[in-house]
Amino acid sequence: MSTSSGARFLDCLSWRNLAAVLFMIAALNADSAISGTPVKSANPACPTAFWNFGDSLTDTGGTLDVFAYSLDPERSPYGESFFKRPAKRFCNGRVVPDYFSLAFNYPLLQPYLQAGAFDYNYGANFAAGGTTASNDTSRNPIFLINQVSEFVRLKQSATSQKNQFACHPFKQFLPRDDSYGEGLYTFEIGGNDVLNAILLRNLTAEQIITQVIPEAMINILATIKILTSNGAKKFLFFNAPNAGCSTIAITVLASIPGVQTDEMGCIVFINELDQAYNKALNDTIASARLLYPGRTISIFNYYDANLEILTNPSLYGFNPALTKRACCGAPGLGTLNYNPLVTCGNPGSNKCANSEEYVNWDGVHFTDAFYRQISLWALSGKFTDCPVNYTSLCNLDFRNFAKSSTYNSVYPQSCRVTFT
Numbered sequence: 001m002s003t004s005s006g007a008r009f010l011d012c013l014s015w016r017n018l019a020a021v022l023f024m025i026a027a028l029n030a031d032s033a034i035s036g037t038p039v040k041s042a043n044p045a046c047p048t049a050f051w052n053f054g055d056s057l058t059d060t061g062g063t064l065d066v067f068a069y070s071l072d073p074e075r076s077p078y079g080e081s082f083f084k085r086p087a088k089r090f091c092n093g094r095v096v097p098d099y100f101s102l103a104f105n106y107p108l109l110q111p112y113l114q115a116g117a118f119d120y121n122y123g124a125n126f127a128a129g130g131t132t133a134s135n136d137t138s139r140n141p142i143f144l145i146n147q148v149s150e151f152v153r154l155k156q157s158a159t160s161q162k163n164q165f166a167c168h169p170f171k172q173f174l175p176r177d178d179s180y181g182e183g184l185y186t187f188e189i190g191g192n193d194v195l196n197a198i199l200l201r202n203l204t205a206e207q208i209i210t211q212v213i214p215e216a217m218i219n220i221l222a223t224i225k226i227l228t229s230n231g232a233k234k235f236l237f238f239n240a241p242n243a244g245c246s247t248i249a250i251t252v253l254a255s256i257p258g259v260q261t262d263e264m265g266c267i268v269f270i271n272e273l274d275q276a277y278n279k280a281l282n283d284t285i286a287s288a289r290l291l292y293p294g295r296t297i298s299i300f301n302y303y304d305a306n307l308e309i310l311t312n313p314s315l316y317g318f319n320p321a322l323t324k325r326a327c328c329g330a331p332g333l334g335t336l337n338y339n340p341l342v343t344c345g346n347p348g349s350n351k352c353a354n355s356e357e358y359v360n361w362d363g364v365h366f367t368d369a370f371y372r373q374i375s376l377w378a379l380s381g382k383f384t385d386c387p388v389n390y391t392s393l394c395n396l397d398f399r400n401f402a403k404s405s406t407y408n409s410v411y412p413q414s415c416r417v418t419f420t
Ligand SMILES: *[C@@H]1O[C@H](CO)[C@@H](O)[C@H](O)[C@H]1NC(C)=O
Pocket: 202, 204
């Protein structure tokens, strides 16, 4: 066990990187031998900002701030758990980037294109519903690569403005100088590549494995290249959760003849494709670690974390009888309160009494309670390949994770606005 975790540790480092670590250890020893003083207390490994890229699971306004679509998250009961109103999130409350900000006591991460109320001091969120890692035009013309271009534009524009105006009127809202190099770049992407290919593009499993996933990986590697050339050093990738266990997949596909389900009732071929994506992601990140030494590139195993919650729900406060059921939705198809014709927020839909017991919020996306557990794990390096334990490293405090906390209690009215 200790040998294999030692070997994993070495995998996380490239050889150049390892030499740097050995040199650093030697330097630290030499230093303490001379001065006898402890190592610096403010840990430089703690992110000063977050830059998030992804789809609807981490969207905090990327879709609704830009497109004049009419979408369910604009309607009650979306947002009711923490925000007490619809908050442009595909959730009843907080999503993972919100929990990350709360853990660090930062303002909530702002969506990049929020009109009239921007604040990039602690980074920005580029995530938008429907985004794919591959350049898949079947649903949205939004790909990971576009979000990365948005980041590059923001950095260029903010930097040139800071250089041009000694007294920039919005200086306090521009990214801090150390936010690019000392920020944590988080990614939650991949699920839509697989789902679009099946539900919208009618591709076979073989086409997904030989075309879609490799295309996604080319873009992920390009993403890391672009961001490292812009100073990024810390990356945390969330892999694809098992969408075969989602309420929508089970409701729509389980009754089709020939579609195989597992002992939990999940759709086998979707989970297998998610794992094929995740395996490819492992390989891609292994290459990236060699290509870009000196960076920390972690993968949070969202798939395994989701599986753990579905396997042992009561350990984490979820009701074992309700793990596949949508908290908010409508009957009419299947038995899980999901009806694609009457979705959450629309006339005829209902909402469960206690969303804390539920994994699934609206048939497609997860609950505030689910994302809380995922965030606790991701921040402490659990289920993580090349883990960083921010919980201990940065002395995180989870007071604001409480289910009773609200947007107004955490961010009381002040001149230093925390928009959402
Ligand atoms: C989907 O693809 C299969 C072949 O893989 C084909 O038989 C079927 O007609 C296609 N369905 C649609 C709706 O295009």
